[in-house]
Amino acid sequence: MEAMSRLHVDTSNLSRSCNEALILGSLRGGPRHGYQLALEIEERSKGMFSFNHGTLYPILHRLEKTGLISGSWSQDGGGRRRKSYELTRKGEKHTRELLEAWDEFQDAFHSAVKGEGP
Amino acid sequence: MEAMSRLHVDTSNLSRSCNEALILGSLRGGPRHGYQLALEIEERSKGMFSFNHGTLYPILHRLEKTGLISGSWSQDGGGRRRKSYELTRKGEKHTRELLEAWDEFQDAFHSAVKGEGP
């Protein structure tokens, strides 16, 4: 039988799972800094998802603290101060599993919400 | 062009939108009472969604207060006391729009989270 993902979307806190998936998913495209992530996600979702600063940065700090992403400040001297994040090995694995979990979530949602009607 | 749904999934509170969609979606199959809704949704989603009582009933009260569902107590005399809910006209319309909004949400999620890769 198919491999089951061990990770589950936390249905009691979907916003958190969703926001983390958006950020981690974007970081699969390479290192990004916070402000850049917000713009990219907003653009790619055609405005559906727009991060508030007070939401974005705490999430990035949390993901860094749990070792899913690692941040590095831009060199001083030249350019605006910014912190660039990239996925760690652990973060890559987690992201894969999280996106699988979201697929399962969406299947379950459809099964539950749309009757097996004609 | 296609009709755009005016309703949007509240991305800052996905759990709430999701729970309401699950309940309203189930009620499209006909009147249900609270406990029954919880069992049905859990079964149809293969255990992905399981309502806690402390979550379910406040939502039902909220939906009733906003006129999306209407509840009626079972006749006294005969049988266990229970409150059966059904969709109102307003609730049917809202449910249709909410489920459309969820489809759009899922499209946007995929666009944002999965790169436009090969």
Added chain:
DNA sequence: AGTCGATATATAGACACTCGATATATGGAA
């Protein structure tokens, strides 16, 4: 030179929602 808006990060308080626990009550099975 000075102001303004966009870029860029950070944090605190207010608000909302779910969770777990608790309470009440009935019906059927052991």
Added chain:
DNA sequence: TTCCATATATCGAGTGTCTATATATCGACT
């Protein structure tokens, strides 16, 4: 009659997002 499933209701705790505020740099316009 004791226990469990059914059935509804509500409160406090915990957590997460939102809005507002703070700091700082850069480019453009005046």
